[in-house]
Amino acid sequence: MSSDSIKIVWVxxxxxxxxxxxxxxxxxxxRARLRGISTRTVHVRSDENVPVDGDIYLLGGGEDRPQILAARRLRNDGGLHRAREFGAVIFAVCAGYQLLGTEFGGEEGQPVEGLGLLDIRSGRGEKRAVGEIVGDVDPALNVPRITGFENHQGVTHLGPGVKPLATVVHGVGNGDGTEGAYADHVMGTYMHGPALVRNPGLADLLLRWALKRDELPPLPESWSERLREERLNAVLS
Amino acid sequence: MSDLPLRAQMAVALGRTAAKMSRLAGRGDGSVIGGRIGLKLDPELLARLAKDRKLVLVSATNGKTTTTRLITAAMTPLGEIATNAFGANMPTGHVSALAAALDAEYGVLECDEKYVPMVLKQTEASVVALMNLSRDQMDRAAEIWLLAGKWRKALEAAPNTHVIANCDDPLVTWGASSAKSVTWVAAGQHWREDSWSCPECGGPLDREGTNWECRECSFARPKPAWILHGERVTAPGGRTYELTGLQLPGRANRSNAAIALAVASYFGVEPETALPLMTQVKSVAGRYTTVEHQDRTIRLLLAKNPAGWLEAFDVLQPAPGPVALSINAQVPDGRDTSWLWDVDYRILRGRPVWATGERRLDLAARLEAAEVDFTVVDDIDQAVMAVPPGHLDVIANYTAFQHIRTRYGRVV
Structure with missing residues (x-):
């Protein structure tokens, strides 16, 4: 990987x-481009092999059935695991977060084997968590408070191999007062969908990890920051 | 319908009174409250009101209200038609629509996707028309794969119901294919992001031209009886009809019209008769309405989800025609604005764009990332006054749309 180019793989x-x-x-x-860092994004469909030379791998949300299919195909493919061994950054939201773990709940709540890339185990909770979520991020990551939207019925137990991404200030998250999890450069969160939009600090953390840099040049204030501020005020006031 | 039991007759009468009072109080058309009171007094009211009638249920993620209207127009030669023309598409609205037309032999009912199984069971509808399924506001709508599965079960249990369905949408095809008799309509599909996988087995779907088939199982596009191609519809037997006379714009409405023609034909109203009636429909519950205000001609377009935005973009005035966008996130809109990131706004580059609505900052962040030039304004008036006299297209999601409609006089 050259220091000024990033390959993003959307899984x-x-x-x-x-x-x-x-x-x-x-x-x-x-955020990479604005700093003169070129990016290349590949969309890898589930009938294709996951390339092992990506810098950042993104996993999104999905219904129960696609989540189970995705877990099965990613296990058989093995590309994501190899990329992880090569030190790639993995960022997963919602169903993608759950399937990074050792186990998650299927359509009927039955346990389904996950990818084992994070030491977490998820099952089905009593009640669906739908709404805004706010959390204070692990100080070791040096990222401001996160804000997002969650919509899931999962409960996630964190094993000793991971740390919680954040402590819940508003919302549900993992179900035990924590939200998300990370280990090394693998991170998952219950903030679903475009989680990085309102959290430019988190986006920059992933870019720093991928570029192996401690710092990135600051960017001018964008509408995302104003949105972030408005959402935090709306939820916490 | 005078053979309704006494309790049901009372329920109908009280529901109507409530609806009327609601209308007098200026609180909408009253169909929800009227239906609610009726159903409270007689929980079997929907089944009783549906009895001995020929009903059509119309459902989809997008185009329900418009298609209901087109079918109703096409079926006018059959006499009075009971219909929930204003989008009250749950059982309360169905009860009101049927109670308001007790002598109508036919009914065309728009039905919320989730309620199709329940309403089908109660009404034993003659026809179910199904157009499309795509991701919607997921904090309030059901996941679409689950939804299609419920349609399957419901249709399997209704052998007397005929289905008219869009076979260009794989998920709709799967949902409809358990029915005993189906007329397939190739009505087109432009939003394809929700149909990459086989609904039957999860395998990849291969597409070639208009055809699609699963690579791993036998699930494939059925042969259509009706085919929409561009601005023409070919009916079974090969006769072709021009849709150019439709006043409702865009390919989504041609798609809706193709379904409507197939439904009308099922009841014996052939396209020669149906089409001229459909071309008289100009706007539907405010959608596509133009309002004149301060020398501006403002056209209102409703778009509630990514597939809907794609269709709204399809009917915009050509660039550099100005566009105002308005987004809210109230309960009917979905509280979550994540879906904005599934819409490709780059198509708006090169036009003046205004962003407004309660969630204008979400819109601003999205447009900024799409590198579209835009101006954020506090309300729609500011956008209207900022454009030069002439045409302005406004695309808004549900409550934002209603707000703008009310603001400019609720012209339908």
Missing amino acids: YPDLLSTYGDQGNCIVLER
């Missing part, structure tokens, strides 16, 4: 794309 948009998940690609491309 299985045919199965895992229901809530504007494409937004995460667009935000990463844009």
